[in-house]
Amino acid sequence: MSKGMGAPACTMASYSMITMKKFAGAMFLLGAVFLNLTFLAQPFHNPSRTQAQNRSLMVLIWDWPYGHALNLTGDPCATLCSIKGCQLTWNRNLYNQADVVVFHHWALQHRRSRPPASKPHPGQKWVWLSLESPSHSNDLARWDGVFNWTMTFRRDSDIFIPYGELVAQPSDEVDIPEKSGLVSWVISHYHHTQQRAQLFRNLSKYIKVDVYGRANKKPLCPACLLPTISKYKFYLAFENSVHRDYITEKLWRNSLLAGSVPVVMGPPRANYQQFIPGDAFIHVDDFGSVKELADFLLTMNESRYQRFFEWKRSFAVKLYDSWPERFCTICQCFPSLPQGKVYHSLEKWFWS
Incomplete structure (x- = not known):
């Protein structure tokens, strides 16, 4: 298992300086470096922006995540991730100046917003953001040929934002x-036709499962x-649908962080092992x-049970549940993101 797994890596960029023997020579060299850095910064350039604004990469968040406003005062990327030169804004009046615009599919799907008819300049990039599974992402074909980059839980996204990592x-x-x-x-949205609901009902025939959440009228x-979860030996980390890399807080927070062994239903075991030890x-x-499965859980001895926690000798759980931190990842990834890319079929990619 690889460490980090390509998750948001909030690290401060480091720079080196060349020391010259003579002070005058050093001043000359630094002046040349400054001119070269100004030239190299041209990919960020937007003719409508001032020279001062060109020092930062501006990311416009077109829609609040699930309609919940974020506190973007100050410099959140520098504070949260030690990333400098990353300006997050929700002000649509700055649309013409933005280098990157992020559109949340939840808002697009529910017709709560609509992207502008066109981009103000060729260098602006549009990002399609979704943390929902393909089964809960409708109307994808409507956005064919619109977005440059994807930002999802999928490891092959242009900007990878997992729910957590070790x-x-x-x-x-x-x-x-x-x-x-x-x-x-713990279940909030229970639908009897879901695979996880059917599995739960069958499992309940052989073993007692204590159910919490709005669906069972026992919210926590x-x-x-x-x-509450930590008091149980096992937790049913059942995803609402089965898709590649769709491994949510049910594993990271409700199971591993709580200290309960996850019984998972989702993508194949091999996919899980790309995130956590087998x-x-x-x-x-x-x-x-x-x-x-029920017999295995019921007859588990203490020695065997404790082996499920051996990962704790080497790792700790890191949750990625901060939306500002997720948006800051765009600036972290920006230098290596592909130029000239367009998703001609979001549906084909997302369901692959």
């Missing part, structure tokens, strides 16, 4: 919360979520039947 953090001790229950599940307050979770596909 970061290197060696530890001599493995902390396992005290357990008083066997299996829990935000501060109650992790302490001995850190239980995949429903590992069993020939639901009864076999």
Whole structure:
């Protein structure tokens, strides 16, 4: 398993300076370097912007994520990610000056917004953003030939924004919360036709599952979520649909961070192992039947159970749930993003 997995890497760019033997020579060289850097900055150039504005990359967030306003005061990218020269704005009046414009598919899908008819200059890039699975992303064909870059949970996105990752953090001790229950599940949107709902009903025939969430009229307050789940040995990290790389907070926060062994239903085991060690979770596909899965959970001895937490000796969970941090990733990735790219079929790419 690789470390980092290409997740948002908020690192400050470093620069080196050449030391000259003579002060006068150094001043001359620095002047030349300054002129060269000004020339190299031309890809960011927008004729409608002032010289001072050209020092920053401007990212315009066209739609608030799920309609929730963000606090973008100050310099969030410098504060959160040590990224300088990255200006985030929601002010559509700055559209003509923006280098990058981000459109959230949730708003497009629900007709809450519409992109402008055209770009103000050829250098402006449009980003299609979605954290929902293809099964819950409708009307994709409407945007064929519109967007330059994608920003999703998919590892092959131009801008990769996973729900979480394991970061290197060696530890001599493995902390396992005290357990008083066997299996829990938190579910807000329950539809009986979903694969996860069918699996839950079949599993419930052989093992008791304590269900929380709005769907079961047992909601948990935000501060109650992790302490409640941590009391259970296993957590049903069932995704609402099965797609490549679609591994959400159900694994990262509700299971691994809470200290409960995830029983996952989602993409194949091999896909999960591109994110976490293979001995850190239980995949429903590992069993020939639901009864076999239930028997495995019911007969688990303590020694075997503790081995699921060996990953804690080397890693810690890092959640990516800050929207400003996600948007700052655009500036982090910008120098290496492909130029001249257009998605002629978002649907074909997203469902591949």
